Amino acid sequence: MYQFNYHKPTSVEEAQALFKAVEDGMFLAGGQTLIPTLKQRLAAPTDVIDLSGIAELSGIEVRDDRVSVGAFTRHADVADSAEIRRVLPVLSALAGQIGDGQVRNRGTLGGSVANSDPAADYPAAVVALGATVYTASRSISADDYFKDLFETALEPGEILSRIEFQCPTRAAYRKFPNPASRYATVGVLVADFSGDIRVGVTGAGPCAFRATALEEVLREQLSVEAVETVEVPDAGFNSDLHASAEYRAHLVKVMTKRAVADLLKA
Amino acid sequence: MQISLTVNGHDHTLDVPENTLLVDVIREHLKLTGTHVGCDTSQCGACTVHLDGRGVKSCTVLAAQVDGSNVTTIEGIGSTENLHPMQQAFRDCHALQCGFCTPGMIMSAIDLVENVGVQTNQEVREGLEGNICRCTGYHNIVQAVLQVARAGTDQTQEN
Amino acid sequence: MSEAVVQTGIGASVKRKEDLRFITGTGRYTDDFNVAGQKYAVFLRSPYARARIEDIDVSEAANVRGVCTVLTGQQMAEDGLGDIPCGWLVKQKDGSDMVSAPHPPLAATLVNYVGEPYGLVIADTLAAARQGAEAVLTDFAELDAVVDPAEATGSEQIHEGVSDNLAFDWELGERAATEAALASAAHVTRIDLVNNRLIPNAMEPRAALGSYDPGSGEHTLYTTSQNPHLARLVLSAFVQVAPEHKLRIIAPDVGGGFGSKIFIYAEETAVIWAARRTGMTIKWTADRSEAFLADAHGRDHVTHAELGMNEAGEFVALKVSTTANLGAYLSTFGSSVPTYLYGTLLAGQYRTPNIYVEVQGVYTNTAPVDAYRGAGRPEATYVVERVVEQAARELGRDPAELRRFNMITPDQFPYDTPVALTYDTGDYQVSLDRALAMIDYDGFPARREAAAAAGKRRGLGLSCYIEACGLAPSQLAIQLGAGVGLYESGEIRVNPTGNVTVFTGSHSHGQGHETTFAQIVSDRLGIPFDDVEVVHGDTGRVEFGLGTYGSRSLAVGGSALMGAADKLIAKGTKIAAHMLEADPAAVDFTDGSFVVRDSNQALTFGEVAFAAYVPTNYPTELEPGFSEKAFYDPENFTYPAGTHIAEIEIDEATGVIELVDFVAVDDFGHIINPMIVAGQVHGGLAQGVGQALLEHGIYDEYGQLITGSYMDYCMPRADDLPDFRVDTTVTPCTHNPLGVKGCGEAGAIGSPAAIMNAVADALGEAVAMPATSEKIWRVLQNRRTA
Incomplete structure (x- = not known):
């Protein structure tokens, strides 16, 4: 160092x-x-x-159909939060799959989302749960937040203060971990907002994104079979020694199907 | 910079460079060499200690960040005359061979039982994701953690 | 026999002595030792796979605050240090010697793999040493690298004088007879295999702490070694760092080895050289990234094999051609691993009468390849058990039945194989039967059906392995090219109060010798287990030793201790006879006492020990003192063998493989501590599972290691593995006093083939190791789109 x-x-x-x-x-x-x-x-x-010394960056607040999580909230606290588990269980479940136990005891929501690692888990939740990213001076909608590989809408020196997630009717997250690093090779969060479906994908591309083609068919028919009808092109997808772009594209479909199945069971 | 922390119940005030890692404070400054370093990418977990009661990788924490905190290392949980139940279970179950990953493994295992509440074989295996052992194939480590986890449950049931 | 001895003697699952320090954090590994005023070394490493060093500019580095000095390979050469030798000379097909390229500890003019050290920066702090290393400006002229072993012979020449990059072209067995038998075989099964490169990854990275005392001329090196005496021998006799009697090497607690800490490495050599040259005490501890680059790797074979069978399905011939990647230099045992530890095992458990193997050992611009858990024997087992399994499928025979049909039967021992070994004993069918029963072989079709209903393809695979362990009969080894004998030493020093200190040339880095060896000695001498202390890993305390590898510690090192115990008993008998005024021939040693036959006269072991140091009226021919040592040189290898069975399930949608059940039934001969043996099997199995499903050391076309950290090199974690079900059968080894065979490597030797056979069974075709999810998915996907 x-x-x-x-x-x-x-x-x-x-x-x-x-x-x-x-x-x-x-x-x-x-x-x-x-x-x-x-x-x-x-x-x-x-x-x-x-x-870590900034008190205003901490805290979990549930308001109506929204959950606001302070940027400095650690993954373990999101995973264990009774409040989040009650109103937004998918976020707790996702947080409980980040890294490993020791990492979850230290890592924070803001750190993860500000860094925008293409294989991080949280970004899938940010885009799928229609989140709003707040800084001291402004708010950024999820759809405008992730720009590219390790690139976000944050300006240099701008501090992410909290993220407000919308609570869907039901949702599920499925992760296909990299077998070595345990980061997400592909992670898919499917959320149902009273029929409006949002699908957030992490791991597959340079940054998290919404799989709009999948969303469209799932809005028509929320079923595992519907996913099958969608072509997921691998253009622009990441490719490394653990998973080619083609395989990632396939995994996006499989993880989506599994998330839909989980969601329908819930 | 000056930092103060409590390690295994003892208060320390140290003058360290800003880029000092917690594990370096533990090993180099306090000479508590039971905490090991097995990798440089925050994966292996050999350096796991408890920071304010929770398991963390001390190679991925700056000393500056833990100013004022409470740290427990493997040396702080028991002694040869008075083993912690997890230490005893590791010995009973032959859950260690070369011993290098063992301190970190024990510290993680305690966090798993006390804070996560693992109960099943699968939960223990998933809970140990952050600790790599090359000797044991984990088989006996899982047995040891389950022994402690289930003893805790039995006690609760008896009470 | 007293109760204490019964509970701690041979055959008891005694809790380990060493555990108390390891579980309390009071173990002492090399990096835990510190000397006031010590300096820190950071190595300069090649960023290129192959390059010429044009110039090293250290001026900026020398100005970094805290940097003491920068030393380079050029200076080491000027100091007259020798090359690091390969310890095993392999003869080629034409009778000529293998071609061993010079291997200077620090490269002086040419670097031949990424990470090869060519100098070191020594500084007051580790941070300063790092800063200094970054400030060294080295001008490299990059050269074309040779990376792919299969292409090595036709590529650019790496080393001067090594044409075709061929270190050796070696053969074993009768070529003509084997080819003739194949030509007339009713059926020939052909298979192409890659044995994937592995990176050992003992959890403790290598480390060294070297110091020099100019007053006495003593050099002291703390280091992470599996065999400190061998390191001392090579460093003094060949590299000539220091004379042997002035060099003390201490391998304290060592955090795993798996072969990777056998070898003589550049860094440890450079640390002790630099300590003398500078007069400083110097510490170096590898970080994991360095370990990936510069520890010797394992495996890395490309093989074609042909197995011929007659109409009845009897194996008539096996022909194997292998290209073995040796890396950039021949490491300490690099030449023996793909030859004598590989080709000799190709008979497996079978009566195949004709076997021929040829191995081309090639240099590439990658890290040296040497012994890693199993060393040659996993590669051999993989060839035999994959080709046998495939033969069964091609013939439509039950794989277990075809194996049984061809197995050597108990009445055929001792059995001479066509590849130079004589198996002393075994009962392979018993292990096979036990394993089949444990896995519920007959119930498999139902399990397969149930899995299919859940979208999973289930497969079952067997591997009936054999290994040659207890390395090694010295005469045979030296005849075959070994540079040293492979006996072991053991000494038992009885203290006047009757407790004993045991000195062994074996080294424990996880195996638990402090416990098992104490069990042996306590059992044999009839003294309490707690009265036995085992000392190992210090050339200053232990007379000599060859160390621990090749599952040899108990069979060879343990046997040496038996020899020392026998000598002690003989000596004690004389002392007791003198004290009791009896004829020594009438004194028996039983249950820890020297007893005059048919009398009530007896002396305990402790009484005799005390008397040995307080001699009264000793006749001149009876020396005082009570300490004996023995060297044990085995007359043959030992031959652990067994059956491993894996059951896996493939997730059709993702290609992910889950290892759902694993059964291992091993014959290790007699067992000293069943708890430790089971632990050794578990650990070996995990490494075998790692090879089959997860681990792969990959270089890109430029020779850059792209699996250089745990982010990319997939280490088995707890949730990758099932509980293992292990059991043992016993046919005692016929030629060592304990009847033991060795258990350290079996898990890693037998399991990869079992798992890959299970994968092939589930998938209907084979894939290469590691069987990653994408590989499996591609097979299924190609079928779906075909």
């Missing part, structure tokens, strides 16, 4: 001011991606700004 200065601000304003003041700052949330990156000397920030 290269040397850096460490800061622990107590407010978003302070954190943002620090970011502006320093030469090359990076925000540190749970650190489960950033710290390995620093260890591998793949990043060399002059300053690391730890967000």
Whole structure:
């Protein structure tokens, strides 16, 4: 790890001011991606700004048909939250599949969504659950948030403060893990908002996206068989030694079918 | 920078570079060498310790982040004369061979039983996802964790 | 016999002595040792698979705060250090010696694999050493790399003087007779196999802590070794780092080896050399990324095999052609693994009368390949058991029945194979029957049907393996090219108070020698288990040893201790006879006491021990003291064998394989500690499952390792594996005093073929290891679209 200065601000304003003041700052949330990156000397920030001291980034709030989760909420807390389990169980189930137990005890929602790793789980929930991403100054709708590989609508220095998820009537998440890293080779979250179906896909492309073709047929007929009729093209999909683009495209269909089956059982 | 933390019940104040990892504080500064480092990509779990009661990979935590926290390492849960039930179970079940992954495995196993509440073979296997062992094939590790998990349940039922 | 001994003696599942320190975090591994003022080393490693070093500019590195010095391969060469030798000279088909390319510990002019070390930076802190290593500016002229072993002979020459990149072209068995038998066979089954490259991944990365005392001239090296004496021998005799009597190597607690810590490596060598050169105590601990690049890898064969059968289905001939990837240099045992540890095992458990094998060992620009758990024998088993299974399918015979039909029967031992071994004993049908019963072989069709109803393809596969363990009869080994004998030493030092310290040349890095060896000694001497302390892994304390690999510790090291115990009893008998004024011939040693036959006169072991150190009126021919040592050189290999059966299910939709059941029935001869033996089997099986389903060391076309971390190299985790069901049968080894055979490698040897046969059974065709979900899906998908 290269040397850096460490800061622990107590407010978003302070954190943002620090970011502006320093030469090359990076925000540190749970650190489960950033710290390995620093260890591998793949990043060399002059300053690391730890967000853990900012109280306003924490907290889970349920309002009507929405759940707001603070950016600094750890995966384990989302997985274990009785409130989220009650109104948005799919989010708890998804959080319980991120990384491994130790990673879930440290990693945070905001860290994951701000980083936008193509194989992260949360982004599937953000797009499928019609989430709104909030920063100190604005809100960004899920459909506008993910831009490309590790690229989001966040501006440099902008801090993700919370994410508000809409609670569907029913939903299910299916993940096909990379056998080595356990990241999502493909993850599909299917959500039914009283007949309006949203399908969020992670792992397959450079960033999470909505599978609109699948959504359309599922709106017509919410069934496993309906999925079968859809062609999922692999253009632009990721390809690595664990899964080719073609296989990923196939897995998107299989995981969608399984999520639909789970959802219908629920 | 200066950090203060409690490790195995003892308070420490240390002056460390900002880029120091928690595992380096434990191994290099406090000379608690029971916590091991088996990889550099946060996968193997040999460095697992309890941070405020929950299992974390101490190679993926900055010392700066844990200023003011409570850390428990393998040295803090029991001794040769007074083994923690999980340590005892690992010995009873021959759940270790070379011993290198063992401290991290035991720390994770305790977190699994105490905080996650694993009960079945499959739950234990999934719960140990963050710890790699190359010697045992996990068979006896699973037995050991189940032994402790079920003893806890039995007690509850008896009470 | 006292009760304590009964509970802790041979055959008892005694809880391990070593566990107490490991479960409390008080084990001491190499990286746990620290010396005040120690410096830290970081190695300079080649980023290219093949390149010429044009220039190394260390000026910037030298200015990094905390950097003490930068040393390079050039300086090591100037200091006159020798090359790292290959320990086994293989003779080629034409009788000539194999071609061993020079292997300097630190590359001076040419680098031949990604990660090859060519220098090291020594600094006050690890961080400074890292910073310094990054500041070294090395000018490389990149050269074309040879990566694919199958293409190696026709590619650019890697080493000067090694034409066709061929280290050796080796054969064993009768070619003409085998080919004739194949030509006249009623049926010939042909198979092409790849034995995938594996990366050992002991959980403790390699490490070294070297220091030099100019006053005494002593060099001390703490390191992660499976065989510290062999390391000392090679470092002094060949590499000439230091004279043997001035070099102490300590392998303290070692976190797993699986073969990868047998070898003489560049880094450990460079650390002790640098310690003397600089006068500094130097520590190096590999990070996992370095381990991936620079630990010796395993397996990596490409094979074609043909099995001929007569009308009745009797095997008449087996012909095998293999290309073995040796990597960039011949590692310590790199030449023996794909030859004498491979070709000799191709008879398997069968009576095949004609066998011929030829192996081309080729250099490539990849990490050296050497012994990894099983070492040659998993590769041999994979060939035999895959081709036999395929033959059964082609002939429409039941795979278990065809195997049984061809097995060597108990009345045929000792059995001379056509590939140079003499199996001493075994009863293969018994293991087969037990395994078939455990898996409920007859119930399989119903299980297959039930799985199909749930969208799963279920398959069952067998593997009836044999291995040659207890390495090795020295005379035979040396005759076949080994550079050293492969005996073992054992010493039992009885302290005046009657407890004993046992010194063994074997090394425990997970195997539990401190327990099993104590069981043997306690049992044999009739003393309490807790009175036996086992010392290993220190050339300063143990006289000599060849270390632990090849499932040899108990069969060879344990037998040496039996020899030492026998000598002690003989000595004790003389002392007791003197004290009791009896004829030594009339003194028996039973249950821990020296007893004058047909009398009530007796002395306990402890009384004799005390008397040995407080001699009273000893006759001149009776020496005081009570300590004996023995060397044991086996007269043959041992031959553990057994049957492994796997049941797998394939998810039709994704191609994911689940290992749903695994049964292993092994014959290890007599067993000292059943608990430890089962543990060894479990661990070996996990590594075999890893090879079959998960693990693959892959280089890209430029020689970059693309599976260089746990993010991409798929290590078996707890949820990848089922509970294993293991059992044992016993035919005692006929030629060692314990009747033991060795159990460390069986799991890794037998299981890959069983799993892959099960996959082929489920799928209706074979795929290459590892059987990843995408490979399986492609097979199914091609069928669906065909």
